[in-house]
Amino acid sequence: MEGEDKPMLGRRVVVYGGGNTAIDVARSVKRMGAEPIIVYRRTRDKAPAHDFEIEEALQEGVMVKWLSTIKQAGMGDDNRQITIExxxxxxxxxPQPTGEFETLEADSVxxxxxxxxxLGxxxxxxxxxxxxxxxxxVGADLMTGHPGIFAGGDMVPAERNVTVAVGHGKKAARNIDAWLRGETYAPPPKHEVAQFEKLNPWYYADAPKTVRPMLDIIRRQSTFEEVQGGLDESNALFEARRCLSCGNCFECDNCYGVCPDNAVIKLGPGKRFQFNYDYCKGCGMCVAECPCGAIKMEAEEI
Ligand SMILES: Cc1cc2nc3c(=O)[nH]c(=O)nc-3n(C[C@H](O)[C@H](O)[C@H](O)COP(=O)(O)OP(=O)(O)OC[C@H]3O[C@@H](n4cnc5c(N)ncnc54)[C@H](O)[C@@H]3O)c2cc1C
Structure with a gap:
């Protein structure tokens, strides 16, 4: 479409709405060489689209009429006029109507x-x-009213975004697996959250977060290239290491290294550690040196 005189939707395209679909349509229209203008009946802060998406659209030259609604379309001699209130x-x-009107030109709405x-x-x-x-x-296990049919993502009552849909996929898979075995899936109990006082932040490198690359505004207006680049493998691994992992053992081996009594047994990658209480004197070195507060001392029952 780039460089063509007559884009498919015409030159002037009015997009009605304030969600991410409206923003995506307007930004696509811009890339196709036309002039998009979003008409939305509420204010920017009430728009369901993410604020950063709105900001990026504005940077790319998308115009927005906040607090406006379309009253009539296809007016004028050439049917190109729309009335907004x-x-x-x-x-x-x-938002309430004011009785104040304005005319916009539009080839498409x-x-x-x-x-x-x-749901066909x-x-x-x-x-x-x-x-x-x-x-x-669906129930808490994501099974529908028909035994053996599970559903998730956009087709169940929940927020509609990719993160929720992916989470539902994982949860549904666990429940489907259990259902096929004739069991009920029970999530493992969660451990206590380790508050900041339980952490040893000195253990972690002081690293600022990785900045993701942004495509130049000029190139954003005429191509469909990715606007914000993702992280490559090494950057993603670096970012993951910035996590303080509060209360979650990440097998740093500190407890294993500092225990003076050889009471800490390594169980192998991903399996964490076990404590041999026959050897443990309860000195608490492992607790003091655990970076993420994953170990808790408990009084021995006599
Ligand atoms: C314009 C737009 C922009 C969005 N932007 C974002 C965003 O920036 N961030 C975000 O997190 N979310 C965004 N979303 C929402 C996000 O796309 C959805 O929440 C997410 O894709 C839902 O995943 P899902 O697996 O439930 O459904 P879908 O991703 O829709 O997947 C359903 C699949 O089932 C297939 N299907 C349908 N019927 C049948 C059938 N009868 N037989 C076989 N296959 C079938 C469909 O073809 C499709 O591939 C956006 C949505 C839209 C429309």
């Missing part, structure tokens, strides 16, 4: 007002329940 926030912060899940594949499945929001009801 300005909104004002009421006492409760909700894209409505980016929400997403629906296509589940039609007629007995026991399956669909909520009034058009998503599938």
């Amino acid at each position: 300005k909104m004002a926030l009421d006492d409760k912060g909700f 894209v409505l980016a007002l929400g997403q629906d899940v296509d 594949l589940l039609n007629g499945v007995p026991g399956l329940e669909v909520t009034k929001d058009g998503v599938v009801k």
Whole structure:
């Protein structure tokens, strides 16, 4: 599309909405060589899109009409005019019509007002329940009302983002595995969170976070190249090492090294350590030297 005189949607494209879909559409339109203008009925701080996405869109030249709503489209001799009404926030912060109108030119209007899940594949499945929001009801184990059918991600009641969908995938896999064995999955108990006082921060290198590369604004406006680069393997591993791992043993071997009584037994990579209480005198060296507060001293029961 780059450099063509007549982009598919025309020159002036109005995008109606304030979520990440609206922002994505407007930024794509810009890259296709047209002029996008977002019309959104609330203020920037109330827009569901991430603020950084809005900022990047503005940097790329996307225009936004905040507190505005489309009243009418396809007007004028050439059907290219749309009327927008300005909104004002009421006492409760909700946008209300003001009766003040403005005309914009538009070759296309894209409505980016929400997403629906296509549940067509589940039609007629007995026991399956669909909520009034058009998503599938699931239990805590992510199983639907039909035994053996599990669901997650956008099609269940939850936040709609990649992180949640990936998490549901992992959780569903564990529950499916247990269900196929005729068992119920029980997550392992979580250990206590180690507060900062239990950590030994001296153990960790003082390293600033890695900065991810950003594509130049000019190149962002005309190509679909990745805007913010990811981390390469070594940077990602470095970032992971900045984690203080509060309360989670990461097998640094400090306890093993400092124990004067050889009471700490290494169980092998990923298996952490065991304590041989027949040898342990309870000196507490391992607790004092554990960087992440993963070891707790408990009074011996007599
Ligand atoms: C424009 C837009 C921008 C977004 N931006 C972000 C963002 O920046 N960050 C973020 O975290 N999230 C973002 N999201 C949301 C994110 O994409 C979703 O929350 C996430 O992809 C949900 O994952 P999912 O696996 O549930 O569904 P999907 O990723 O939609 O996967 C469902 C898959 O099932 C397939 N499928 C559907 N029906 C059938 C069938 N009958 N048979 C076989 N296969 C079928 C579909 O083709 C699809 O591949 C965005 C969404 C949109 C629409």
